[in-house]
Amino acid sequence: MTRQMRLWGFSGLFLLAAAMLGLSALAQPAETSGRSGVILTLNGAVTPPAAQYLEREIMAASNAGREIVIIEIDTPGGLMDSMKTIIKAILASDTPVATYVSPQGARSASAGLYIMYSAHVSAMAPATNTGAATPVELGGAPSRDDPLEENPLDNTDETTSPDESEGGADAEEPEETSEAAPEPASENPRTLSNDDALRSKAINDAVAYIRALAEERGRNADWAESAVRDAASVTANRALELGVVDIIATDIDDLLTQMNGRTVQVASGEKTLNTEDVRLERIEPSLIERILNFVADPNVAVILMSLATTGIIIEMWNPGSIFPGVVGVLCLILGFYAFQVLPFNWLGLALMGVGAVMIIIEAYTPTLGLVGLAGLAVFGFGLFVVFPEGFRVSGSVIGTILAIAGAFLGLILFAIVGSRSHGPLIGSEAIRKREGVVDEWDGKDGWVIVEGERWRARADKPLAPGDKVRVIEVDGLVLVVKQAKAAGLLGAIQPKEA
Structure with missing residues (x-):
């Protein structure tokens, strides 16, 4: 009986210790996850591997209850589908996501602008820029004109300035008035070609998409539309003035300081950021994702x-x-x-x-x-x-x-x-002017070795076995040879005649 009680006692102590360890293990992540955040990187084109990496880590941070996710951005743009994958992950996250265009000299163009507009907090480092969000088709450069416009006021060429666009409009007006007076546009609606219709669909869809993101986050929707239609771009300071971004931060610490206390709308409702002394962990893409991003x-x-x-x-x-x-x-x-x-x-x-x-x-x-x-x-x-x-x-x-x-x-x-x-390599011409060695000789004819082959030969003068000879002519299967002269000092270094 005493032994059985001891066994029950040890078993109880063991179960109690295991339960305490389990509770402490569960409590530790809860304590650290609420005061921790992650730093992710979007460096280069927005591609499927980049989207997979960002979506996975944003969802992981949201499920772990992290305080903040910071995405450092330096991108020229990329695929629309990959961009939307990232944006959907940001919109569905219960953890606030901050985009930060850095380091100085970086940019967030095209798809990067959409991602910035979807973020709960959008920030840029000094001397950075964003914009130029006109859709670019795979397999070709973008059309320069908005097919819905009657004049080239809305030009999607990134290098065209507003002054040039206005000049183009003024240049067209005299031509329209000089010709026969056209009927009102309302009576003669413009018919779009198939390519223009597809182009128009892409532009209008992109405009509606970025305006929806701007309205969701309270950012400048009109400028966002101009970035899509006119490929407009702005610097960090101008972006802050226009309400395109929320913060200009010199580094991550400055960003955390300025974000602290902000209230943002996440998927589960409003959340006030507490980024003071938050512990940040940088998470890199997997090896396969890095390789595929490098290739892209x-x-x-x-x-x-x-x-x-x-x-x-x-x-x-x-x-x-x-x-x-x-x-x-x-x-x-x-x-x-x-x-x-x-x-x-x-x-x-x-x-x-x-x-x-x-x-x-x-x-x-x-x-x-x-x-x-x-x-x-x-x-x-x-x-x-x-x-x-x-x-x-x-x-x-x-x-x-x-x-x-x-x-x-x-x-x-x-x-x-x-x-x-070089001369011929086969036939009688190939052996002409080659040198050989007398193998056997009797009077004015005998046998010689030339290029490893034994030939019947004749000469004007008697020769002896071992004498060096040069082929002068080929008469059928008989070589006409003469004794080769010994090369002097200069002759030894001169190239032989082929």
Whole structure:
């Protein structure tokens, strides 16, 4: 009985200790999660891997009851679907999300502006900019005009200034009045082409989307619309004046200080931020996400396509090499993935293809470099125009690619010139003027060894075995030879006649 009571006593103590440990383990995260936050990064294009990373971590922070999620942004824009994935995660989060365009010199263009408008708190570092949110179609540059406008007042070209736009409108008015007076627009509604209709749908949908976000967060909806229709952009200070952002902060600590005490509307209701002495944890994307984001960089994309072209050309030139072909195919697959998630221009891609074909033609039908150099120029121009403004390939990358391709063409040209500089390799002409050694000799004829082969030979003068001879003529299957003169000091260093 006593033993049984001891067993029950030990079991009770064990269960009590386990329960206390469990409660402490549950209480610890609750204590730390409420006073902690996370820092996420959107650096580069808004792509599916970036959206997956941000959506996962925002939801994880919301479920853990974190105090704040800060997204550091430096992006030229990206895919609309990926952008909407991030925005949906922000809108559904119970943890406030703050976007912070940093470091100084960074930007949040196109899709980045939509993400900023969806955030509970939007901030920028000094010397940063945002805007230029006009939709850009995959596979082509954006149309310059809003198809619903009768005049070019609303121009989607990022480089056009308001003064230039007004000048364009003034320039068109005399033309309209000088011609036959048109009927009122209400009586003759403008008919949109299929392309203009699609363009109009994309612009109006983007306008409605960003206005909805602006109304939800109490930000400037009119300027947001101009950023979509006119590709308007502003600096950080001007954005604060216009009500585009809430805060200008020099660093994360300054951002936390200015956010403290703000009341924001999260998915579950109003929440007052308590960011004083909050513990921040920086969470990076997974390895696969980092690799895919790296590949989705315009500079990396064109390097991959260039390596793919080079590898395939080498494999075609030397069938069976295997390694260049495998590398070329892998780079081609990764390059296609990058072009799938980046806005590109079909003209630039076509020029790159034409240039690659011309380089291949140079490798197989040598033209002393003329076609190859032309192909190199076409390929380089294609690299420059393949991505729209904001995604341009670096000039140093283009120069490096062209230099490597030029060196490759130079090797081809050197090989061609070298192959044409020597004499025939087979037939009677191939052995003419070659040197050999007398093997057997009797009078004026005998046998000689030339290029490892034993030939019947004759000469005007008697020769002895071991004498060096030079082939003068080939008479059927008999070589006409003469004794070779010993090379002097200068003759030893002079190239032999082929």
